[in-house]
Amino acid sequence: MAEFALWRRELEWILCATYASRGAVISEREVIEVRVGRRVLWVGADAFSLPNITRATTVSMVPNRLPAVSAFVRFVIMLAIVTATGVTLLRRTEFGALIVSAVSAVLAAVLVARLVSVFREETYYALVIEIGGASHTALVSFDIDELRDLTHRILDAIEDPDAAFAVRIENYIGHVGDNVHVSGTGNVGKAGR
Template sequence: MRSLDLRVGKRLLWVGAAAYPLQNITRVYTFTLTPRRKDATMLFLKRAALTLAVAFGLTILAALSAIGNQSLAGGILMFTWLGAVGAFVFSLVEMFSVVGAPPQYVLAVETSGPSIAMVTSSDPRQLDQLVAPIVQAIENPEAEFQVKVEQLFVNPKNYHFGDNVNMYGGSGNVGVGHS
C-alpha cells in the first residue's frame, strides 16, 4: 500500500489528490471491508459445472461425428478439453484471488453524489480517531488538520461495501443502505 495525505483545509477534504467539498459529505464511518468469499466460491462452482457440461456435450458430439472421420473427432476432443482445463484454471485463480484476499479496516467518506473515498491504516485506531475531526471540520469552517494514511487498492466487485439491507417481496434485492 502507498501512503497519502488526508487533510482538511479551506472547506475541502483532500484524500491524496482528490478533493471533496465538506458541505457535500453525507457520511463518515469506519468498517471492515470483507471479501465476497461465498459469492466467489459459488461463481467458481457454477463456472465449473457449465464448463464440464459444455465439455461433455462437445465430447458426445465428437463421438457421434467420429463415425466418419476419426482425426477430426480427435482434434475436436483435444480442443474441447484443453479449453475446459483453461477455463477451469482461470476460474480457480479468480476464486482464490478473492478467497485469499484479507479483510481491510477502512475509513469511508460518502458524498451526496455517487463518489466515495476509502483509506486504510496499519493502525485501525487511527481511522476510528479520524471520524470526529472530519465531522468537526464539516461543522467548523475554520478547522484544518493533516494525517498520513494508506491508499486502498481493491477490486470493488470482490468486496462487500456498506450495509446490507434485505428487502421483502422480491428475490435477490440487496442494496446499500444509509443511516
C-alpha cells in the same frame, strides 16, 4: 444454435472478473495522501468538510465465488456433452476424435485456470464517508487495519477543531461492487440487473 449461444454466454461469463454481482473492475493502484487540516478532509483530490461528515466507516467487499462455481459446473457438463457427441460423430475419421478431445482439454484447462483465479481474488475494504445522507467511497484497500485506523483519526478530527494529520495510503482505482443508496430521501435500495 440456442445451445451454442448459451454455451458462449457461459464461457464469456467465466472469463470475466467476478466480485459481488459481476460488478468489480480494479484496474490499477496508486498511493494517495489523506490529510486533515483547517476542518477539511482531503482524500487525494477530493475534499470533504469535516462538520458535514455524518458517518465514516469501513466495509468489506468479498468476492462472490458461488456464481463462478455454478457457471463452471454448468460449463463443464456442457463441455462433456459436446465432447462426447463430437468424439462419437468423428470417431471414424483419422484425427477427428483426437482434435475434439484436444480442443476440449484446452477449454477445460482455461476453465480451471479461471476458477482458480476467482478463488485467489482478495477481499477489498473501502473507506466510506457519508455527507448528508449520500455515501461516497473515498478509497479502496486490502489493509483493513490501516483503514480502521484512518476512520478513527477522521472521527477524532470531527470532534477536535484543531486536529491535523497526513498519511499516504495505497488506493485501488476502479469500480467495486454495486452502487447502493440506502439512506435519506430517494432511497431505492439496490438497483439490480
